[in-house]
Amino acid sequence: MGFSVGFVIGFVGVLILSHAAYSTTQYEGLLKITEDEFSGPPFNVVVELIVGLVLCTWAAITVPGIFLSIHPNSDDNRMVSLPDNLDFIIFNHRGKVFVPEINMKSKR
DSSP, X not given: OOOOHHHHHHHHHHHHHHHHHHHHHHHHHHHHHHTOOOOSOOHHHHHHHHHHHHHHHHHHHHSSOOOOXXXXXXXXXXXXXXXXXXXXXXXXXXXXXXXXXOOOOOOO
C-alpha cells in the first residue's frame, strides 16, 4: 500500500484523540453513577489530548508535501505548456471588484 510515516503518525494521532473522547464520556458516565460533579477530564485524558494534537499537527504539516508556485510563468510545477496566445486565460471571479485597476502590457 505504501503509506508514508507521516500518514501513519496522523492516523495514530486521530486514534489517540478518539480514545480521549471515549475516555471522557466514560468518565462522565462514572460520575453520574457515583453522583459526583464533573470538574474536568482526568489527567491521563489531558495528556492523551496533548499527544494526539501534537501528532495530528505534525502529520498535517508533513504529509501534504512541498508548496508549489502558483504563478502562471513558473515552470517548476507546469504539467502542460501554456499556449502562445494568453488572451484566453481568464481569471474572472468576484475578487476583481476589490482590486484596483492595473495597467498590464503584453510582452509582444
